[in-house]
Amino acid sequence: MVILTGQSLSFTEVKKVLFDGEKVTISPESLEKVKRSRKAVEKIVNEEKTMYGITTGFGKFSDVFIGKEDVETLQLNLIRSHACGIGEPFPEMVSRAMILLRANALVKGFSGVRPVVIERLLDLLNHNIHPVIPQQGSLGASGDLAPLSHLALALIGEGEVMYKGTEMKSLDALTKEGLFPITLTAKEGLALINGTQAMTAMGVVAYIEAENLAFQAELIASLTIEGLQGIMDAFDEDIHLARGYKEQVEVAERIRSYLKDSQLTTTQGELRVQDAYSIRCIPQVHGATWQTLAYVKEKLEIEMNAATDNPLIFDDGKKVLSGGNFHGQPIAFAMDFLAIAMAELGNISERRIERLVNPQLNDLPPFLSPEPGLQSGAMIMQYAAASLVSENKTLAHPASVDSIPSSANQEDHVSMGTIGSRHAYQVIANSRRVLAIEAICALQATEIRGKEKMAKVTRVFLEKARSIVPEIVKDRVFSKDIEAMNGWLRTTTYKDVIKKAKVESY
Known part of the structure; x- marks a missing residue:
């Protein structure tokens, strides 16, 4: 069993997960950090403070305030709109590595997601459900937005996955394993796609x-x-x-x-x-x-x-x-x-x-x-x-x-x-x-x-x-x-x- 702490993931452990099918879980200490970080996000939403990506739009829309009644819609729209990957999919092993690395980043406790988000990522790994993620479409800053959005689609029961050698709808694969899609709440969509896990996963493999x-x-x-x-x-x-x-x-x-x-x-x-x-x-x-x-x-x-x-x-x-x-x-x-x-x-x-x-x-x-x-x-x-x-x-x-600059020159390098x-x-x-x-x-x-x-x-x-x-x-x-x-x-x-x-x- 590989235990994620966000601090000590090694190549040896990565190989065990990717090639030997080793199961993955979260350390209890890291889980507590995740919970404390989540409370901070909920406090920001409840107090309607202006905080990027939690109560605002994204990129050039960072000056647009989003009320707490719309935070779930904001995150869902983010994932759907950013799933703009194109071209051939990454190798299945890279998709698997991407899930592992994104989960490990979130267990550090700096991202404000609920434990269920990380748990569902690990469910994908442990049940060998691998999102189909197109290779092209990332600029490699603001995170690997397009590829990671396709990964996030699997968590909400949308998009396609590889399951037991067959490409199918993610909801069908989740159902076969007795899993359920999650509803993303404040900051969680952003936390899933702001990161370098596509390039790093490809690099690791x-x-x-x-x-x-x-x-x-x-x-x-x-x-x-x-x-x-x-x-x-x-x-x-x-x-x-x-x-x-x-x-x-x-x-x-x-x-x-x-x-x-x-x-x-x-x-x-x-x-x-x-x-x-x-x-x-x-x-x-x-x-x-x-x-x-x-x-x-x-x-x-x-x-x-x-x-x-x-x-x-x-x-x-x-x-x-x-x-x-x-x-x-x-x-x-x-x-x-x-x-x-x-x-x-x-x-x-x-x-x-x-x-x-x-x-x-x-x-x-x-x-x-x-x-x-x-x-x-x-x-x-x-x-x-x-x-x-x-x-x-x-x-x-x-x-x-x-x-090449993007997002109306807000993301200019x-x-x-x-x-x-x-x-x-x-x-x-x-x-x-x-x-x-x-x-x-x-x-x-x-x-x-x-x-x-x-x-x-x-x-x-x-x-x-x-x-x-x-x-x-x-x-x-x-x-x-x-x-x-x-x-x-x-x-x-x-x-x-x-x-x-x-x-x-x-």
Whole structure:
């Protein structure tokens, strides 16, 4: 059971909820904070004080006073009018993460919602009811208003959800689980949609996939080193300690551990003096990506436990303050940085693919073809990889450098963080396919060299991968192989290979 406090939600707990179906509840202490915060809201309404979003309109309408007889209508209108999401829906796992993160923000006790609102959010999680939330339409400031409004629709029995693999009306799914929609009261609609949980949820899921792919990239690169009879001197610890980047040192250490018993690698001067940068600089390039991943993880962990509502209620209602914690700039920067770093993993991988297939750069059969000339082999796989890395270069253009004013210029600077998070996720998906192509080519190259000479770790990888993609003995529709390898990489972890090979996992 994951217990939400609003302070300590970790990636480990998020993974348990998203992938293992762990149930979620609220800590008793946090529940008391929520109740005290709610009393403050009710006092404001009863005394008809002017307070943004509670007794006023929203955005440019913040100067319009709303009487207590209309506060429920105000919140309902807010959710319906702001549900302007467009395009394809977020992956179901992102929708699930969005619910978890929004609930965790509300249990901090700064938002003034009734406990029932949080409880119903957790009901959605615990009963696997996931709102259908369109990906496009958020500016990433004033909160992820459009996406979170679609999430909020599920609480009031409107909109669509995914339930047991089927899209249906939210009211139907709630009814099947014996749940009832709620009526939003003062401030609750605003509290549900003022936040960065769409970009953060997308970022969390992207990060989890990126971290696993970064480890897999090292295993695949190790296979390529064997296929090209790479020089191990470039991975010597002294080189990397001399520069001083911890992540670079660790990448080199993992490569050495994977290839320590390989008979396919070479030493400096044995076949050639130096390898190309895409081989020799793996620790430097991959290490820089790991530095970025550490930065991204730190920002996401802060945001996962952040109060991003407006206004925020402090000291049991003695202070109710309007601010801008809903502004997504920290996550926007992190997501742009993530896209750039993961694009580079794909970029250097594509260069290694070229070295595997280009007969002018190696002594392997041209394009790893079983019958060069009659059969094209891996020729067009490199084309596909080149296309993906080129697409990544456009997706990695920073979204955060753009801003368009909204709400009659009241909201005159926005983060575009949700666009950044979506692009980062697309980059990761593209880079995984590039690495899938590298894996297919590297498997073929090492088998040509002699798989009996491979290191124990890479040999285990080959044996597992060959159950997914068979050896190339004649031309076939390689698109299917790429997708099969991509799917395998997405659902397996580097630890599976390491564990079987009984090599220490770093």
